Amino acid sequence: MLKLNQVHHIAIICSDYERSKRFYTEVLGLKIVREVYREARQSYKLDLIVGDRYQIELFSFPSPAPRPSRPEAAGLRHLAFEVDALDEAVFHLKEFGVEAEPIRVDEFTGKRFTFFTDPDGLPLELYEV
Template identity: 65%
Template sequence: MLKSIHHAAIICSDYQRSKVFYTELLGLEIIAENYRAPRNSWKLDLRLPEGGQVELFSFPDAPARPSYPEAQGLRHLAFAVDSVADVKAYLEAHGVEVEPVREDEYTGRRFTFFSDPDGLPLELYEY
């Protein structure tokens, strides 16, 4: 029935800042970018190397979503990486705060968290 996750949708507060973060810093490929005049809203479709997608939206006056303390709903968005340590070092070299690397007690895999420009929790998971 379900085969995979196709995309995750993110509403940002500053479209240009988030576009730079997800494309230039994280390296997601732009599939399509559309301005929707009736909504005064941008929609940016981004592709990960294995085909998964992130949709980046802007909406005027969208309310902030609580992240800390953790609220009900989607907890975070996780990205698979070959080396958590390498990506952590890259992000930190570009001014992004990244938590210490931890090990998943159940899988033994390494992971860490950082945030996008709006404070959305993002995870790097060594896979």
């Protein structure tokens, strides 16, 4: 039987590297682990750390193909971030001009959550614990 230990990283391809870099570092506050430019691919790769455990790899490629981004499109539905205080997190997003959907309550866990999008329309979620 295959034994998976944990999620190692999440890879995201962006359409505007500088815009997405600002969003993930300044708006979401993720820390940069490493940034490299790969000449052969004409691509940046930015490694970001979430908390002290998970890593997001932000890639830039020339002319990436568009993809469906609504939460109900086939493929990855969304990326969820755990927060302690949802109201504070939503207020923080608004300070940067990022609009979140109205806060909802998970009918099974009773926990509050909301969705918003990154600069390319990738659905992101804040989930309060």
